Amino acid sequence: MDTTGARFMPVARRFDHIGITVADLDLVIDFFVALGLELEGRMFVEGEFLDTVCGIPHSRTEIALLKPPGDGTRLELARWVRPDAVPGSPGAMANELGLRNVAFEVDDLRAAVDWAASEGYGLVGGIGEYGGVWKMAYVRGPEGLIVSLAQRIG
Structure with a gap:
């Protein structure tokens, strides 16, 4: 038992990826590939794992993982197959809360x-x-x- 009163603080080991939900996966992949990223992989994800992590029962998504030249933090693009994506703010300015x-x-x-x-x-x-x-x-x-x-x- 810790008698010092200190709490355990988790420490991130590395920055793995950032995820962005998109409507047109091909369009967005093409944009980032043209900027110099490389498509590392593309796949569909569904089932208990996804339902549990995202909190949306019976969900299905198609994801693409892109990496920068020389490796590094990945960019994950996700297109929701089930349920439909919910519109965001495509004209958001830098001061709108969120990513x-x-x-x-x-x-x-x-x-x-x-x-x-x-x-x-x-x-x-x-x-x-x-x-x-x-x-x-x-x-x-x-x-x-x-x-x-x-x-x-x-």
Whole structure:
């Protein structure tokens, strides 16, 4: 028995993945693959495990796992087959509560922003510079996702 009064605090070992629910899985996969991520796998998940974890009985989802170059934290995209997805706020701004963006470092911010624009994805604001170290822009990607693109400049 612990007599010091200290409580056990779990410690995260690593950042494994971030999950995003989408309606058009192919569209969103294509967007992130074009940004340089690699499709690692794609599968359907259903049954007791999913029902228990997500708290939705008789659920079924199709997921895709993407990884950045050189490994690292994964991006999990999920399309719900059963039940239907519930609409979110595709025009949400950075101050709306909840997950607002997923961020990637790029080699050439201008080229990445120009590519996004050519695909129909515009800037949320503009390209900003922070402390002579970073240039960054928010791009409104597929399904309203905010994708933060940053380039180290210093």
